[in-house]
Each structure stands twice: as C-alpha cells, then as structure tokens.
Amino acid sequence: MRFDYYQPKDLSDTVSFLIREGANAQVLAGGTDLIPRIKDRLVSPEYVVNVKGLTELQGMGKEKDGFRIGALTTIRTLETSSVIRRQFPLLAQAAAVLGSVQIRNIATVGGNLCHAVPSAETAPPLLSLNAQAILVGPHGKRSLPLEEFFLGPRRTALQPGELLTELLLPPLPERWGGVYIKLGHRQAMDLAIVGVAAVVVLDSAGRFQDCRIALGAVAPTPVRAKQAEEILRGEKFSEAALTKASEIGMGECQPIDDIRASRVYRCEMVKVLTHRAVSQALAMAQNSKGI
Numbered sequence: 360m361r362f363d364y365y366q367p368k369d370l371s372d373t374v375s376f377l378i379r380e381g382a383n384a385q386v387l388a389g390g391t392d393l394i395p396r397i398k399d400r401l402v403s404p405e406y407v408v409n410v411k412g413l414t415e416l417q418g419m420g421k422e423k424d425g426f427r428i429g430a431l432t433t434i435r436t437l438e439t440s441s442v443i444r445r446q447f448p449l450l451a452q453a454a455a456v457l458g459s460v461q462i463r464n465i466a467t468v469g470g471n472l473c474h475a476v477p478s479a480e481t482a483p484p485l486l487s488l489n490a491q492a493i494l495v496g497p498h499g500k501r502s503l504p505l506e507e508f509f510l511g512p513r514r515t516a517l518q519p520g521e522l523l524t525e526l527l528l529p530p531l532p533e534r535w536g537g538v539y540i541k542l543g544h545r546q547a548m549d550l551a552i553v554g555v556a557a558v559v560v561l562d563s564a565g566r567f568q569d570c571r572i573a574l575g576a577v578a579p580t581p582v583r584a585k586q587a588e589e590i591l592r593g594e595k596f597s598e599a600a601l602t603k604a605s606e607i608g609m610g611e612c613q614p615i616d617d618i619r620a621s622r623v624y625r626c627e628m629v630k631v632l633t634h635r636a637v638s639q640a641l642a643m644a645q646n647s648k649g650i
C-alpha cells in the first residue's frame with residue numbers, strides 16, 4: 360500500500376491532473392470511504408489528490424436559482440447548521456444518523472454521493488429535494504439531476520477528470536414538509552437496511568400538489584419511487600391512497616438478501632416506512648405556513 364499525495368493548486372489543476380493520471384489517481388475529500396478501501400487493498404491508486412483546499416467545492420448558501428451546497432460540506436455541518444435544519448430538515452436528519460460524530464466531522468456530502476453505494480445516507484433526501492449535481496471537468500461545467508448521477512453500485516455519471524463541485528436544491532413552496540427515516544440494526548455506526556425520504560407539497564386546497572419518495576439500500580442505486588408518487592399526486596389525503604402508494608413503493612424496489620437483512624424484510628419495511636414518512640411529511644406540510 361504505497362501512494363503519492365498530490366495537493367492541487369486549484370480546480371483546473373485538479374482536472375488536468377486527473378485527466379493526465381486517469382485511473383491512477385483518486386480524489387480524496389474526507390477519506391472515510393477511500394482510506395479504508397485503500398487499506399483493505401480494494402483500490403490501489405498511485406496518487407491521492409486532496410481536494411479539500413478547493414474553494415469552488417466549499418460553503419453553502421442561498422443563490423438566485425436555489426440553495427447551493429458545496430461538495431466539501433461536511434456531514435456534521437449538514438447535521439448542525441441552523442439553516443439546513445430549518446429549510447431542509449430531512450437532510451439534517453439523514454446527516455445526524457450517518458456513522459459517528461467523528462466520521463461526520465470529516466465525511467463530506469460529495470464523498471457520500473460519489474462513493475455511490477445504495478445505502479448512501481444523503482442520497483434519499485437529496486433525491487426527494489430534486490437536487491441537481493453540478494460537475495466540473497475537462498469540458499467545463501454541467502448540471503444533471505441527481506437521479507441521473509447514480510448508475511449502479513459505486514458507479515456514477517462522473518466522466519474522467521470530472522469532480523462533483525456542488526449540489527443545487529431548487530426552491531420549495533411554502534406548504535411543504537419532508538422527513539428521512541433510517542432503519543438500521545443499531546442507533547449509530549450502522550449502514551441503513553432501508554432509508555426512506557419523503558417530501559410532500561400541498562396546494563391551497565390541501566391536496567398533494569407533489570409527493571416525492573426516495574428509497575435507499577433497496578436497489579442497485581438510491582431511487583425515486585415514481586409510481587408510488589403518482590398515486591398521491593393531485594389527490595386529497597386518504598388512508599386508502601397512502602396504503603396503496605406504500606404497497607406500490609414496495610414493488611418499485613429491488614433489494615438483495617445480505618448480512619443485514621433479507622430481501623423480503625427490506626420490501627416489507629419499504630412499505631411500512633413509506634407510509635410513515637409520507638404521513639409525517641404530510642403533517643409537517645399541514646402545519647407549515649399557508650394552510
């Protein structure tokens with residue numbers, strides 16, 4: 360296990376270096392995924408490229424087209440920021456249940472998404488918030504819906520030399536609520552068996568103007584449960600419709616049997632947690648301004 364360390368001058372230096380070295384170079388953000396993989400000899404890069412100093416990947420705040428979150432934002436910042444807790448509580452909830460405080464202090468949201476495991480904690484809330492992933496590479500800057508960023512387990516739409524620089528969360532209307540629920544074996548330091556995020560937007564008559572449901576750890580990538588969403592969109596709340604949506608959500612996942620849980624149990628939990636997450640998001644939306 361031997362590698363060289365590269366400290367790029369700026370973003371364009373990083374991109375040039377990544378293009379030049381190709382598969383020999385790996386980006387290092389917090390290192391909480393990368394370093395254990397190097398130690399376990401699952402990857403053997405010749406160069407580790409420390410991007411922590413790149414200003415383009417740092418910070419967060421409101422911009423004219425939405426709320427921007429830099430890829431280097433730590434999970435702990437998402438958990439504790441009063442702005443995130445107030446404006447995107449489901450993202451703060453997901454951050455609060457990732458690993459331990461020590462991990463959250465150095466792990467980044469960009470690293471969580473680029474590592475691209477199905478259980479990536481920040482993926483379901485960001486998918487249900489319709490986040491856009493902003494990528495910068497040798498051909499400049501591009502933006503794609505986060506949904507299109509995940510291609511498979513540990514596979515993303517990042518092209519050679521590209522970095523995830525930031526996430527953009529489009530503005531939300533007044534009457535909305537959102538929650539993230541993680542099911543794990545333990546309260547801390549455990550990956551999700553199932554993760555469900557739900558965002559509910561109500562119209563002035565109290566109908567579901569929009570409903571977005573995202574599932575983690577139950578398919579090769581984090582996914583939106585589009586058919587379940589469709590059952591509720593435009594409808595007034597009814598227990599029957601929510602039960603039907605939750606059952607349909609169960610059919611939209613493709614979990615595996617593994618050491619954490621069986622496929623059947625995961626499917627059943629998708630149904631239960633989808634029902635719970637949408638109910639809680641609905642209650643939040645009903646209590647938000649405007650209703």
Ligand SMILES: Cc1cc2nc3c(=O)[nH]c(=O)nc-3n(C[C@H](O)[C@H](O)[C@H](O)COP(=O)(O)OP(=O)(O)OC[C@H]3O[C@@H](n4cnc5c(N)ncnc54)[C@H](O)[C@@H]3O)c2cc1C
Nearest residue numbers: 386388389390391392393458466467469470471473480523
């Ligand atoms: C003990 C422990 C517990 C954990 N618990 C959880 C958990 O409960 N839930 C969970 O989701 N995860 C968990 N993790 C995994 C990990 O902490 C998170 O995925 C974390 O957010 C990764 O961020 P990082 O900055 O450390 O990524 P890094 O390890 O630095 O990078 C991860 C991957 O992404 C690439 N990368 C990083 N940033 C960028 C970028 N901006 N552009 C392009 N590529 C990039 C790297 O090259 C690498 O391949 C745990 C890890 C440990 C060690």
